[in-house]
Amino acid sequence: MKALRILTRSIRDSFKSVFRNFSLSIASIACTTITLILVAISLFLSYNVQQVTKDLEHELTIVVYLNKDVTDEQKTEIENDLKTMENVDSYELKSKDEWKAEMKDEDESLENALDIFEENPLLDSIIVTVKDVKDLSETAEKLRKYDFVNSAEYGEGMVENVIGIFDAISFGTFAIVIALVLVTAFLISNTIKLTIFSRRTEIEIMRLVGASNTAIKLPFVFEGFILGVLGSILPILLSIYGYVFLYNQTGGYVFTQIITLVKPFPFVLFVCLCLVVIGSLVGMLGSWRAVRKYLKI
Amino acid sequence: MKLIKVEHAYKIYKNGTTAVADLSVSIDKGEFVFVIGSTGSGKSTFIKMLYREEKPTKGSVIVGGIDVARLRNSKVYKLRRKLGVVFQDFKLLPKLTVYENVAFALETLGLPSDEIRPKVLRAIEAVGLKEKTRNLPSELSGGEQQRVAIARAIVNDPKLLICDEPTGNLDPDTSKGIMKILDKINKELGTTIIMATHDKDLVNQMKKRVLVIENGVLASDTKKGSYKVHESVKNSN
Structure with missing residues (x-):
């Protein structure tokens, strides 16, 4: 029960903190949103490329x-x-x-x-x-x-070239996603650092009255989680409506009948799940980094 | 029965400065002890070692059965739950009311709200602020703010109350009021109180045990002492 009360309190405090430092939170959320939009594009691109490669493989x-x-x-x-x-x-x-x-x-x-x-x-x-x-x-x-x-x-030359290009696209998008995720984690970490700074008296009092390290750290980790989840809302909406719109407009084919788009459902839902998971994980990792670095307890 | 037992404690900082050297002292349960000494004497370091804000470099500091020197960072909270600390600058949360500031200590520890309320009201009553539970710190005088800090420190019924120059920011009359409250807590609740101060008049008035720390060593330890002891020690040096 006690652990549950500490957990509830941490969640309540983290929500309060998100709104108390609203401008900072907005900056982090915006950054997460931009990153996740790019992550979504990369996911759509790489999965479709993978699918086309697979189709080609079957036909070759x-x-x-x-x-x-x-x-x-x-x-x-x-x-x-x-x-x-x-x-x-x-x-x-x-x-x-x-x-x-x-x-x-x-x-x-x-x-x-x-x-x-x-x-x-x-x-x-x-x-x-x-x-x-x-x-x-x-x-x-x-x-x-x-x-x-x-x-x-087997159509020498052409096949190797197509596969080479597709491989490069997959690798390139993957590298961009990793870089963006790291940048976002860093930015969220900075936001949490400022939150820690603005709440230093509170933290000091918590330490003095005997709050355990977990009880002190938990609200910040939740705050990162909330920032990550809030940042993933817009990318999710854009993914659902954007991809369905693209699919409907193109009729599922790009340039030629050979390159087909993956059907929107359940693919889009899978991408959305990835976005929430990436957003929340990046948020938590970012805040965990800040907590470890700036909250030496 | 001993509540605090310090034996040959040293605190040497990384830059080589020795703040406390070979300090040994013991304090019984229920005692009221003043710690005096000039600025930079090591008095604050000694006080900080008691609540493990500083870790002794050598020797042992045992508070309520816990060896502070051996206490890992992650376990410091176990010690802190046994004591209360009051500072010169009150350290109140400006956006919380008197009630919320005192309750904050218990909420942080995860106590259920039906247990928190009577404890908080009792602590606020003990410092005479019953009428101001809904006021914000900014609506209180310095003395009242310090009383809120005292209420927060005693709300969890600690065995030890550490006061680091609690009257440093207050006028003489208000300081006397704070001392009355501390004396009452000491006598009625049996809480051991250790108070670092520069206030000569208060020490002389209270006639309590006085520890004098100079240059990191315990220069004198007198029962029912006064600030004069401190001055005589200085003169003999």
């Missing part, structure tokens, strides 16, 4: 064309090897006749052209789906080493 395949004179034994050999290759997720054999039928379905002129040949000029092939697109070229290189493999193609 290596098409292995086998020589015309390939034997059934050789096909079995490569199939067995594919089963044990680390980066191979799945594979599918596609005979030259299947190719021909598919091409005929797609285009009539191709049907006529293919009919000119007495023998099907296409090659038997294997379509390989990989686990990690980053090792796509390595896997293709391994498959090219077989004598009976004519070629292994």
